[in-house]
């Protein structure tokens with residue numbers, strides 16, 4: 001168990017590139033924190049600074065209240081699972097898992113017993129005599145996790161540990177890691193570029209972009225109340241639809257005016273929007289908040305929009321439909337699979353005006369969500 | 370007159386190269402044509418041999434036959450006229466000078482191989498973290514480009530000795546004198562002369578070892594080293610428990626290559642001391658018996674002994690290589 005605090009942590013590489021900027025992040029004792037963001041946003045760099053593999057240019061890093069900037073990896077009591085697994089190729093699975101314990105000077109019988117226990121937990125007991133070369137990708141991943149848990153560290157760091165697995169194994173491994181976290185009750189810090197992994201595994205998610213932490217929150221809150229356009233667009237697949245818009249008022253009616261989209265603002269919330277009149281805005285709505293009126297559930301606040309179907313992707317449990325508006329703007333909706341839209345068809349779809357987001361166009365910061 | 374004959378010689382050499390390589394190409398071309406006419410079944414069986422036979426003939430003519438003849442000669446007298454049984458081998462293993470040569474060769478083998486590989490390994494690991502790595506490596510590798518004879522000439526100056534009281538032109542003795550010591554006869558003092566020669570070989574081979582080991586060290590994934598660091602390994606433990614095991618096959622190949630080279634060494638001894646003052650090695654004894662004393666029997670016997678000494682090393686090397694290929 002470890003309580004980890006990043007305080008204004010910045011990483012500037014020797015070539016001057018700032019990979020992580022002023023990172024402030026607090027990770028609780030038994031949390032499963034997922035660090036997510038597009039490739040190159042500084043996730044690995046952040047994790048490596050925490051592991052002690054990369055020096056910290058500015059700011060402070062605390063583990064359990066102790067400043068560890070200058071501490072070597074071995075003094076931090078953490079374990080890490082690498083994207084490549086980084087197993088020792090000349091050692092058997094048993095030796096791979098025992099290596100850290102041997103270095104700590106653990107007694108032989110105890111090593112034997114702990115490795116056995118960890119192997120049993122991961123279902124790799126029959127692999128203990130094999131060399132990494134003789135293992136499949138999924139088995140290597142387990143061994144890498146085994147090597148981490150056998151030492152019983154106070155925190156686990158994982159850098160995209162599932163990205164080398166095929167889709168089916170990945171889903172399975174996801175569930176196993178979540179279970180493992182529950183069982184061990186230790187701090188997990190998990191890096192991924194895959195927002196699905198983030199949503200399904202994290203007890204909290206930290207979203208990064210271009211070296212800057214965008215938002216930290218529970219998956220639910222992050223999804224429903226994104227701080228800015230980046231988070232809104234990154235979390236969720238297919239991504240949120242964005243339209244440039246302004247808010248206009250004619251008499252009693254308040255309308256979000258986005259060219260071909262004219263969306264009346266629900267009466268109950270109008271007063272809150274008064275101050276936004278005239279400001280350049282971005283209107284955002286998720287694909288699942290756009291419905292085929294025939295199959296729209298009760299309790300939404302539908303506004304009918306005329307659009308032309310351009311592409312239909314039938315997924316079985318849903319239909320992903322690309323629509324074009326009269327002014328050429330496109331958007332995407334996830335609709336009921338019974339819709340059977342056909343390309344070229346002109347249809348009316350319902351925007352749920354209870355579930356939209358407004359962002360300031362200049363700052364891309366959220367105004368209403 | 371002299372010029373003309375030189376030009377003729379040059380033209381002759383060029384013609385030989387053209388005819389030689391052209392002839393080989395023509396040979397393969399024609400053989401290939403003929404084989405391709407054959408029906409597929411015998412073709413696939415014959416084709417590999419078509420390419421291998423010329424090489425095998427060459428090897429046979431220039432390697433296997435002379436070896437067999439050397440073995441034969443080793444059982445004959447100095448003029449190769451009568452059989453003497455094992456006399457030459459008995460000489461090789463009992464003669465006082467030969468025993469000194471054996472002792473020296475063991476010294477050479479242990480020190481050159483041990484120090485060059487050890488030093489090469491340490492430098493390879495250290496240089497991996499140095500900013501001017503290519504420059505540092507080039508400097509250490511440079512001696513490799515010098516022939517043994519050239520290196521020996523350089524080191525004759527390093528070891529040069531003048532009687533006490535006169536100016537020392539040798540670097541080592543100049544330093545020794547400047548520090549207030551007597552000049553040392555590096556090449557004549559029997560307690561140091563062998564080591565002085567061995568040092569030259571180490572100087573020549575460390576670069577070779579370092580370059581090969583360095584590329585092996587670079588082949589170790591960074592992740593693996595970092596994983597060890599996170600597992601709590603110190604730099605020293607990483608060196609012993611990760612780096613060395615992971616490049617062990619390269620270490621073996623480099624060591625065996627140097628061992629073979631050391632077994633063959635005679636030029637350094639020849640140029641520096643002529644093998645006098647107890648500095649002979651087996652190969653230089655062989656040259657002496659063969660060409661100075663004109664005793665073909667003894668020379669051949671020593672050559673066979675050397676050959677036998679090399680065989681286990683080569684076998685190790687080949688086996689290791691096959692293992693490595695299998696592991697790929």
Ligand SMILES: Nc1ncnc2c1ncn2[C@@H]1O[C@H](COP(=O)(O)OP(=O)(O)O)[C@@H](O)[C@H]1O
Nearest residue numbers: 013015017019038039040041042043044045046
């Ligand atoms: N050693 C380095 N020197 C310079 N720039 C680096 C170095 N390592 C990574 N970077 C840069 O830092 C940025 C963040 O890298 P990284 O943390 O690996 O991203 P992520 O893991 O989020 O994909 C990238 O733009 C990358 O090119």
Ligand SMILES: [Mg+2]
Nearest residue numbers: 040043044045
């Ligand atoms: Mg990364």
